[in-house]
Amino acid sequence: MELNRPETVAEVERAFIAYEKALVDNDVATMNALFWHAPETVRYGIAEVQHGGEEIRRWRETCAPVPRSRRLHRTVVTTFGVDYACVSTEFTSDATPLLGRQMQTWARIGDASNAFAGWTIVAAHVSLIEAP
Incomplete structure (x- = not known):
């Protein structure tokens, strides 16, 4: 297995940057497009847990947007x-x-001809700690 192939890293970076922009802009449609919509998808948030793409989508419809200062x-x-x-x-x-x-765990399981070369988030975890 090849680790950190430059063109693969560049593809994932593009998808990650697109997700981050969508997160800050509260672009729910793009965030949903970049998360795997399957029962196996898991997202552990700061104060919540979602199991499955449908739960993640329902949560996104009502959650507060991240601060623009992120x-x-x-x-x-x-x-x-x-x-x-x-x-x-x-x-x-x-x-x-x-x-x-x-x-975030990303897998190329989507349509490789799409804007994100098929990269999709299949699991995510977000947490907050006291700054060191």
Whole structure:
């Protein structure tokens, strides 16, 4: 298996940046398009848990948007072969003194001809901790 193939890393980075922009812009349609819509999808949020794409979509319709002041730090994209990746990042915002942490598991399971080369989030975890 090839680790961190440059073209695969670039594809995942593009998809991740698109997701992050959608998150800050509260673009629910794009966020939904980038999350796998399947019963196996899991999202652990700061104060909630969703199991399955349908639960994630219902939650997104009513959740508060992230602060526009959100800033990413120390983002790491690691790819395994050409169809699997993990993206880890830290984030801060004016809304809290806490440090946010976010991990996403991406898989190329969608239509490879779409704008995101088929990359889809299949699992995610978000948490907040006291800043070190």
